[in-house]
Every structure is written in C-alpha cells, then in structure tokens.
Amino acid sequence: MTRGDGLVVICACLLVGLSYVQFWGAPDDGTTTATREVRILSGGTEFARLPLDRDALVEVPGPAGITRVEIADGAARCAASPGSQGICQRAGWLREAGDMAVSLPNRVLIEVLGEAERSFDSVNY
Amino acid sequence: MLLSTTREDHLIAWLAALAIAIHVLEAALPSPIPGVKPGLANVITVLALLLYGWRVAVWVSLLRVLAGSLLVGSFLSPTFLLSLTGALASLAALGLATAVAGRHLSALGLCVLAALAHMLGQFLVAYTLIIPHPALLKLLPVLLTAALLFGLASGTIARMMYPQRPPAAP
Amino acid sequence: MSTWQRLMPAVLILLLAACGPRPEVHTERLLAFGTVVELSIYTHDRELVREAARVVGEDLDYMHRAWHAWEPGPLGRTNQLLATGAEFSANPSVLPLILEGQRLEADSDGLFNPALGALFALWGFHGDEREEHAPPDEAEIRALLETRPSMADIRVDGIRMRSDNPAVRLDLGGFAKGYGVDRAVERLRELGIEHAILNAGGDLRAIGRPGNRPWRIGIRHPDGEGVLASLELAGDESVYTSGDYERHFIYAGERFHHILDPRTGRPAREARSVTVIHRDGARADAAATALFVAGPARFAEIAARLGIEQAMLVDPQGAVLMTPAMAERIRFEQQPAPPVILVEPAR
Numbered sequence: 198m199t200r201g202d203g204l205v206v207i208c209a210c211l212l213v214g215l216s217y218v219q220f221w222g223a224p225d226d227g228t229t230t231a232t233r234e235v236r237i238l239s240g241g242t243e244f245a246r247l248p249l250d251r252d253a254l255v256e257v258p259g260p261a262g263i264t265r266v267e268i269a270d271g272a273a274r275c276a277a278s279p280g281s282q283g284i285c286q287r288a289g290w291l292r293e294a295g296d297m298a299v300s301l302p303n304r305v306l307i308e309v310l311g312e313a314e315r316s317f318d319s320v321n322y
Numbered sequence: 323m324l325l326s327t328t329r330e331d332h333l334i335a336w337l338a339a340l341a342i343a344i345h346v347l348e349a350a351l352p353s354p355i356p357g358v359k360p361g362l363a364n365v366i367t368v369l370a371l372l373l374y375g376w377r378v379a380v381w382v383s384l385l386r387v388l389a390g391s392l393l394v395g396s397f398l399s400p401t402f403l404l405s406l407t408g409a410l411a412s413l414a415a416l417g418l419a420t421a422v423a424g425r426h427l428s429a430l431g432l433c434v435l436a437a438l439a440h441m442l443g444q445f446l447v448a449y450t451l452i453i454p455h456p457a458l459l460k461l462l463p464v465l466l467t468a469a470l471l472f473g474l475a476s477g478t479i480a481r482m483m484y485p486q487r488p489p490a491a492p
Numbered sequence: 493m494s495t496w497q498r499l500m501p502a503v504l505i506l507l508l509a510a511c512g513p514r515p516e517v518h519t520e521r522l523l524a525f526g527t528v529v530e531l532s533i534y535t536h537d538r539e540l541v542r543e544a545a546r547v548v549g550e551d552l553d554y555m556h557r558a559w560h561a562w563e564p565g566p567l568g569r570t571n572q573l574l575a576t577g578a579e580f581s582a583n584p585s586v587l588p589l590i591l592e593g594q595r596l597e598a599d600s601d602g603l604f605n606p607a608l609g610a611l612f613a614l615w616g617f618h619g620d621e622r623e624e625h626a627p628p629d630e631a632e633i634r635a636l637l638e639t640r641p642s643m644a645d646i647r648v649d650g651i652r653m654r655s656d657n658p659a660v661r662l663d664l665g666g667f668a669k670g671y672g673v674d675r676a677v678e679r680l681r682e683l684g685i686e687h688a689i690l691n692a693g694g695d696l697r698a699i700g701r702p703g704n705r706p707w708r709i710g711i712r713h714p715d716g717e718g719v720l721a722s723l724e725l726a727g728d729e730s731v732y733t734s735g736d737y738e739r740h741f742i743y744a745g746e747r748f749h750h751i752l753d754p755r756t757g758r759p760a761r762e763a764r765s766v767t768v769i770h771r772d773g774a775r776a777d778a779a780a781t782a783l784f785v786a787g788p789a790r791f792a793e794i795a796a797r798l799g800i801e802q803a804m805l806v807d808p809q810g811a812v813l814m815t816p817a818m819a820e821r822i823r824f825e826q827q828p829a830p831p832v833i834l835v836e837p838a839r
Contacts, residue, residue, distance in 0.1 A: 198428070198430055198481075199426055199427060199428050199431065200426060201423050201425075201426025201427040201428075201431050202426075202427060202428055202430045202431035202434075202477075203431075204426075204431075205419075205427065205431035205434050205435055206430075206431065206434055206474070209434050209435075209438055209470050209473070210470070212438070212466065213463065213466045213467050213470050216462050216463040216466050217463040219514070220459045220460055220462055220463055221460065221463060238521075238522075238523070240523075241522055241523060241524075241549060297521070297528075299523070299528050301523070301526065301527070304523050306521060306522075306523055306528065308521060316708065316710075317708050317709060317710035317719070317722065318517060318532055318689060318702065318707045318708050318709065319530065319532060319689045319691045319696055319698070319707070319709055319710075320691075320694070320709070320710040320711070320712055320719070321691075321694055321695065321696055321709055321710065321711045321712065321723075321731045321732075321733050321767065322694035322711070322712035322733060322735070450704065
C-alpha cells in the first residue's frame, strides 16, 4: 500500500461517512421511537410543547372558553373544548407525527410534531 | 484482404472477454436498485490500465459494456445507460488520478477510486433520470459502502497479482 | 508543489460545499381565515418558512375580517350601504371581489350567486358557529327568492356603487377564500418563495415543484374515509373542492348542507362533491360550488361557460363524472375504482 493509496482510502471512507450523516441524519424524522412531542398553539402562538411520554392535563384558555388537553399512554387528545359540533374532541387520540385536533372557536391547534411519513404533500377536501 | 491484428488488439480482446464474462455474471446478482451494480468488472479495467495504459483501459471498458449488454439483452435499456455511465465515470476518475498522481497509486487505490466513481456515476443517473424519488437518497450511503468494500477487496487481489504502478499518463 | 497538492484544497472545498443544509419540504400550520391553514415550502431556509407563515397568517386574517359578510367590517358596511339604494364610494378592499363576483354569476348562469346572502342567513349558515334550529319553511324561502337579488343589481361606476335591489346582501364566502389564497401566494412570491403549497381548509394553490418531482396531492373521499384519488401538480395550479360534508346541520335525521341552489333555495342534492383544477383560485372556488349546484344535468354546460377544463363531480350514488382533461390527471386510490363517466365541457 502506497501513501497515495492510503490517502484515497481515507478520503473514500470520509465520503461514505459523510453520506450517512447527510442522508440518514436529522433525528426528528419521527421514525425513531425517541420521545415525540405535542405542540399546542393558542391564537397563533405556541402555548405549550410537551413530551408524549409523561401523562399530563393542560388547560388552554381561549376566546370561547377553556380547551382541555389530556396526555396519557403516549398520546394526546382534546378532552374538552367549547364548540357546538365537538370537532376538537372527535379527532380522537393523537399519536403519530402530523396528527392534529383543532378548536376553531377557541383558536386552539393541537398537533404531534415531526415530519410525518406522508405520501402526499397536501390533501384536498 | 486479411485484417491484420496487432498484439495489442489480442490483449484488448482477451481482457474484454474476461470483463464481459464478469459483467454477465454480475447481471445475475440482485441489487437494491435494478441495474445498479457494484462494478466487479472494474478490476479488469484497472488491470488493463496498469499493464497497458489508459487508452487500452478505455477500449476494454467500452467493449465490455457494449458486448455485455448485448449478451444480457439490456442493450439501450436503462440498465445499459447505468452500466455505461458507471464505466465512463470510473474511466474519468482513473484518467484523472493517473494524470495527477500516477506515481503514488497502486492497484489498491485505483480500484477503490474506480469502484466509488462507478457507483456515484450510476447513482446520479438513476436519481436524476430514472427514479427522482427522495427516498433513493437514503440508499446512497449503503451503495457507497458496498462500492468501497468491493473496491478494497478487488484492489487487494489485483495488487497481489500486479504490484506495479501505472505506466506514464496518456 | 505537485499537481496533487495543488488539487487537494479544491477537492476539500467541493466536499465541504456539498455539506450544506438540503432543501426539503417544511410545513407550518396556522389558524386563519376561519380554518386550518397549512403552508408547505420547499426550501433549505427554515427561518424563511416561519417568516412566511407569519406574514401569510396576518394577510389572511386581515382579508377574513375585511370580507366577513356578517361581522362589522368593510363588507358588512358595504352591505348596509347597498341596502339603502343610495350611491356611495366602494371600499377598495371589497370592490375587486364585487366585480369578480359579477363575472362569476354571469358566467355560471346564476347558479353561483354571491348576492344571496339573505338566503344563506335564513338557513343559519352565516355565523362561524351554528345554533340548532329547524330548516326554514317553503314560504319563507319562496318569499326571499321572489326578491330576486343578483350581482347584476349592483351598478358600479369607477369607484361609485349603488344597488337597485334592497334585497341584495353580499356573502362572498363562495369565492373569497380562493381570492384570498391567490393574494397570499402573491405575497409568498414577493418573499422570494417559488415552490410552495398554501392549503386553506383543504382548498389549495401550489406553485413550483419540490425538487425534481411534482407536488403529490390527495383528494379525500366525500365520506371522509381515506383518499379517493391522487393528483400531481406542477407549475401554478389551484385545486378546490366543494362538498356536502363541509358546513351542514342535521335536523330530524336529515342533513342540510350549505351549498344552496339559487333556483330552489334549498341545498343542492345532485352531487356529493365537486373538485376543480384551475389556475385562478377565486374562479376554481366559485366553479366548484356552481358545478355542485349544476349537478350532472348541467355539468358540461356550466364548466364550459366558466372556462373550466378540469373538473370532477361525485354523485350521491358514488359514480364520478369528469372531463377528459381531468381524467388524465386523476388516479383513483380506492379499490374498486368508482364508475366514471367522461363528459366534455360544451355549451
């Protein structure tokens, strides 16, 4: 093995290593079982950001009343919220990155963070 | 009128035949992206380079890709394009390396270079023209690792057989 | 220095340059315009995405207030002044919409009528929230329809405006969102963003493309279960869907939705959803509603009148009516695929 060979092999190893960092990096891609977080937005600003692995009860005040967010067993849900159609509660348990519940009258948005493995960039309905 | 062949022609033909045989065998290997191969036949290219210079290596390589694809039945298919790109990329890398640092590199370094260039060239074509899906990028590190390992292995073997340095640049 | 040594720095720099942050699709969600708005931008600059979301949120909120038909604001005031029959100076934030509304009503042969705000209110759809009450009875509806409010009753002369018919009450909800999204996308362009999707409550406009592939859009099934079809967008296009599942109430077991047929004064029953692809969001928004009202009977005619080439209607039996241009773009994602009838837009 010549010095030149050694250099080539070292550079090759560096290149391969870099490619792992570049293309496999970003630990927040949601595929790891690292703690996921739920973010609560109130009136457009972040009200709270909590890990899903610790049970909690959060009361979020808004223009229409109080929205209660419950975290249990690694998931979050809209336990109670003002709004005649119960749309927030009907979203059920939010577990995967991208899942969300919203209360329009109270201007509250509850979403699980992370880049969801969606096959669609956007959904029309 | 008889076509008179030189000794060089014979050598090229012999090397090309060997390379084609490897190419055809390699076509039977499974691959995560259809058509993208580790480039085992690159060993022959490097040997040709070491023994007879870059120009002979080019001939051997191109003959290998053409005849190999005709034999495997992939002529003018995406597989052919990938093969060709891989061969051209490694030839370019080898040419550049011998021009710039010919005195410093043996079969080992050359094989590693050729294997990586081959894989990178193939991947670029696969990603831009054939499957422009971002998920493909996740495969690149794995493919490069495979190329590196193959390059090291084939380079070590080649070096044991032919410990010389490449002849003067073309 | 040998060639090798001279080349090394260049090689190292090239390697390092390849290690910058990669562009990818970043999505921000916000509440604006009375709905959930999703902004997806293909860029390497995360800060730009946050800034864009903030700006778009502000713009959409402003537009929502300005164009709200029932709360105090420029449109509310305009409605009051129109009812008096006197001439007044039009509010600049509302005038372009009124002119567009006139064009849309004419092109849809009256099936889309933003001047029928009173009918909308009669059904109780005017608030953002709805209280439970019974549907209006036939007599009330008939009385209202007889007043025949129309966008054509509004006379516009430069910036001066007046109404010939006191029954005219503007509710621009049928196309204001489309118009608003278009303006917000212009703002994104001003910020230097060329590849993005702005999705307001399901209706979206997409510009550019994320890298070297098109945007992939899913269209939800009217029943709300899963994705009915998928679509690829590139360039600059809007996708708008009107459905019977959007705003509705249930009374005595019957569902009454908000897409009212101006001819009968009742919810249109010939369709479950209509999806339109068109460059202009306001037109796509209005066309989705107009084609819903038109139903299969006048689908081809109204599509042609509105200049819509790509449209799809899902009828109450689950069959799909679509234009050939739409059929080329749509790929059904549910098995079995629904029965499809191709209809060429024609007057």
